[in-house]
Structures are given as C-alpha cells and as structure tokens.
Amino acid sequence: MARGSDISDDVSAYDLILKDKERLLSFDEPTRFIFSHSALREGWDNPNVFQICTLKHSSSNVQRRQEVGRGLRLCVNSAGERMDATIPNFDVHAMNVLTVVANDSYEDFVKGLQTEMKDTLYERSSRASKEFFSGKKYLFDGEERVITAQQATAIYRYLLKNDYIDDSDKPTDAYKNAVANGTLEPLPFEIEPMAEVVHKLVQSVYDADALKSLIENGHQSTVQDNALNENFQKKEFQALWNLINHKYAYTVDFDSEELIRNAIKSIDEKLYVTVQTYTVSTGEQKEAIVKEEIENETSFKTAKTRTEILRTAASDTIKYDLLGKVAAATSLTRRTVAGILKHIRPDKFACYRHNPEDFINKVAKLINDEKASIIVERVSYNQVDGTFDTAIFAESKSSGEFRSAYKAEKHIRDYVFVDGLNKDQSVERQFAESLDCAEEVCVYAKLPRSFYIPTPVGNYSPDWAIAFNEGCVKHIYFVAETKGSLDSLQLKGVEGAKIECAKKLFNKMSSSKVRYEYVTNYSDLLDKMSALA
Secondary structure, three states: OEEOOEEOOOHHHHHHHHHOHHHHHOOOOOEEOOOOHHHHOOOOOOOOOOEEEOOOOOOOHHHHHHHHHHHOOOOEOOOOOEOOOOOOOOOHHHHOOOEEEOOOOHHHHHHHHHHHHHHHHHOOOOOOOHHHHOOOEEEEOOEEEEOOHHHHHHHHHHHHHOOOEOOOOOEOHHHHHHHHHOOOOOOOHHHHHHHHHHHHHHHHOOOOOOOOOOEOOOOOOOEEEOOEOHHHHOHHHHHHHHHHOOEEEEEEOOOHHHHHHHHHHHHHHHOOOOOOEEEEEEOOEOOOOOHHHHHOOOOEOOOEEEEEEOOOOHHHHOOOOHHHHHHHHHOOOHHHHHHHHOOOOHHHHOHHHHOHHHHHHHHHHHHHHHHHHHHHHHEEEEEEOOOOOHHHHOOEEEHHHHHHOEEOOOEOEOEEOOOOOOOOOOHHHHHHHHHHHOOOEEEEEEOOOOOOEOOOOOOEOOOEEEEEOEOOEOOEEEEEEEOOOOOHHHHOHHHHHHHHHHHHHHHHHOOOOEEEEEEOOHHHHHHHHHHHO
16 A cells, blocks of 8 residues: 555554545545455445456456446445536546456457347337448348448438437337328438338337347347258268268378478578567447447447567566477477477577567477478378268358358258358359259268368368269269369468378278369369379
C-alpha cells in the first residue's frame, strides 16, 4: 500500500482497507493500494472497480464473469451510494468506465459472452433502425436473400417519411393501426417487391411471432448428418474399398551422417529467426449500442494497436528441452539432433536465445525437409493387421456449411464438402463436378482426413477414391491429390515426400487394379490413365 511516497504494511493499513471503507472512498484520503484477484470473487467487496489486469492464464470463465461483473456495476460515492446519470451537470458514465487489460486467454471467454448476448437479444430488436434491417436474411421464392445497406436505408427513409417510427426508431401507433386496417402506404419502387419482408421485420419489433417461416435465425447452429447413401453399397465401390482399406507400417533405412551433413548445411544457409514482438490492442465500447451492433461485432470503437519488440530474452526465464522438442518434431533421436545442432554456425545457434519457439519450429522444418529428400527411395511398406472402419465416413455439418456444399449424384454421400472457395476457384469442386458428369465414372468418394497413410514425415490423407465402370479403363483408380498446380518446386520437401510415399505404397505394393497419382483436374486424370494403360 502506498500513502504518498511511503510504503506500509502495518496494522493500520490493514484496518483501513478492510474496516474503514468510508474513509478509503473519500477524495481526501491519499492511500492507494493493489489487491489480488481473490477480492473480486467473494468475501471483501470493492465497490469501485475501474481497472482489471489479467495476469493468470488459468482463470475459469466463472471467475472471469465474477471479475468483470464487479467492474460493470455502477460506482459509488464517498457515502457508498450508487451513482447514475441523474446527477445534474455531471457525466457519471465518463468516469464509470471499466478497463480490462486482457491476455489472449480472454478470447474464447469474450466470444462466448458475445454469443450469449446475441442469443438473448436476437428474438426481437427494440428499434427499427437502418442497422436492424441491413444484413437480414430472408426467403423469397424459395431462395435466400440478404437486405443490402442501400435497401436498409430506403426502408428507414420510408418509415420516417410516413411517421411509422418515432424519434427513438420505435414503431408508432400510426403504423400499428395501418397494419391492422390494411392501409399501409406503398413502398418505394426499388424495394416494393420485398414489401412483405419489410413489414414483417417492422412488426417483429413489437410482435415476437412476426418472423416465423420468413426470417432465418442466423445464430442457430442446426447440425445435419451427411450419411452414406446407396452409392457406397455399389459393388464397384466395395471392390475398391476392399483393395485400399488396409493399414500399413513403414520402415526406412537411411544414413544418419548424411542427414546430419545435409541438415547442418541447410540450417546454416536458410535459418532466419524472427525477433519476438508483442502487440497491444486497445478499444472502448460505445456509450449506446443496439442489438445489431453486437450481432455485427461493431459495438466496440475501432481498436488501436501498437507492436513493440520484446527486449527480455525468453530463454532467460523459461527453460526449454531443446533436444527433446526438435527430436519430437522430426522423429529423430536426441543423439542425431545433437549432432546437427552442435555443428551449425554459432551465429545461427545464437538465434535460439532471442526466440526459442521460432528457432525450434524452423530448425525442425529444415531438418524434416532434408529428411524428406532422402527417405523416399529408402522407404518400404508392410501390411499390418487392421482396417479402417466405415465410421470414418460419419459426417455432421451445420446448415450453413450445407448451403455451400456440392450436391452430388455419384458420391457415396449426398453432399461433397470441398475447400470452401467459390465454384470458379475451387479445384476440388470442379473435380467433383467433372466426376459426376463423366460417363466412365461409376462412383467416387471424397476421403475423410481420418483415412491416412503413415509416412516418415507425418500421416498423409489422400483426397479421392474413384471406381470406374468396368471396361472403360484398365484400372480402378485411386487419386491422392487434386492440386491447382503440379509445379515440381511446389511439391518439394515434406509435402512432396508424402505424395511420393503414397505413390510407392499403392503403385508398387497394392493390387495392379489400383493406381495412384496427383492431378490438376479430371482431364489430367484421363491423360495419366491413358499413359498407364
């Protein structure tokens, strides 16, 4: 506790804080003190909390609610009375502001809190403002549409012009009577086709049932299944599935000394470690907010950010198991890792002190790239006991994800979930569409990530399994990857090694009916099939 420039820990200080709140709250009392987070939970109560600094990462959401809740209460005066906006000539809320100095662990807590606020406020807005209309989704002739900002402005002007809303943007009695009597003024030409939608939205401000069957609640997370369909049971796909549905183990024999030499050279030439920085973001909630601002995450004023260099070396205060971390990331022995690190250039090793985590991650990547370049020709596979269960095809998605999925005909499930880009940009979607249109294709599957091939540089999940109609092609073809480019420069390192391992497994060890390649599109697939025939 500080009183002026003096530091005190005596009994009088204890009594002042715990027993003499009235004196402590007086503007004549110069005492300042810092208390721990426990004071914000139970027991002693600090009536005026204006700053919270979060130093712990392990706080529960319940504890955070208690802390923030204390700070959001109205402040009290020296007599212990709650202060509100009724005091003449005094802006209480200019002083009654909570500042939270938060760490990154608050992110999930804040998101959850905002979601709850959205859910609580979604059912009905209290104002027919421009923000209320803008972005609203509605169904029109069976199609989903969205009210634009321009349309929202036109709606708002229509309501003002006809005195259908008051100065607080609330529907007036004139509007309610016009609705009841069927005497509403016509909407402007540009928004006239959506008249039903507009009036249902306005009515929803005072009638919670007005939006039923018209407006979609965007905050509901409706989950739908994408179960296996009859295509999965086709004999052509079952034949393919029985050929590829095995588990394998690999062995690889390479010269450790060669890897050590190559890794040392690569690290010396390519390792660059970034300087540690930290970013401080500050923002302030607006004095008056409406539901739409919370919904659109615009209730806070634009945050300002400042990035600074972290001057204190993390390695001075945090001890890392350097050998263990790199060994785990590269699947090498500690001895091999030590053989690499002790021979790299001193200036490169010095980077570890300034940013240990970045050093470990980048060194491991460079080692893995060198490892990948020498293992492909020396890896061998053996089939082991066990197969993949059909449960790996179980898939549930939200209704929003279903709207962007591809409705397929020959796929083993009704919908194909691709890489999330629009139709013109998505290589995977274009590939799926081509498979559906191709007469020679019988059935196909977009394989889940839980179907994988083990490799020395990590598990690899192929993209597609395709069964062709009998007699059209020589092979039941297994396609691993659909890429926008097959530039060899883009397939080097770990990614290229995984593809080469998969090719080696399926093309050399599996049945001659199964082939594996990576392709850019369906035409590329046909070309490679012809070359292999």
